[in-house]
Amino acid sequence: MRRPRPIILRTSTPTGRRQFHMFGAFDEFLRELIVEGTLEGLASARARGRVGGRPRALDADGVELARALYEMNTKTGSVNTPSSRSGTDSVSAAQPSTGTYVDRS
Structure with a gap:
């Protein structure tokens, strides 16, 4: 496929x-x-x-x-961080909190 020639525009000349x-x-x-x-279009859709x-x-x-x-949570001052959890059921900080994590250890 043939590529179009680039337009050379010399801005050093008046033209x-x-x-x-x-x-x-x-x-x-x-x-x-545009x-x-x-x-x-947005105004028409709103109408x-x-x-x-x-x-x-x-x-x-x-x-x-x-x-x-x-x-x-702010009144009690408790913050749910990995360091504040017990060691047996803690989820590593790298694991996303989706609510569907299964501990496979």
């Missing part, structure tokens, strides 16, 4: 500088058109009742529970 500025102006114009179209973005990980009850657990 090259003009061409450079024209390319920049065209690119800026296209970017503004942004404008994106914003119009139809569509809401974008990532779904919430927790509902209101989950958030309330997490806050209560956090408050309880």
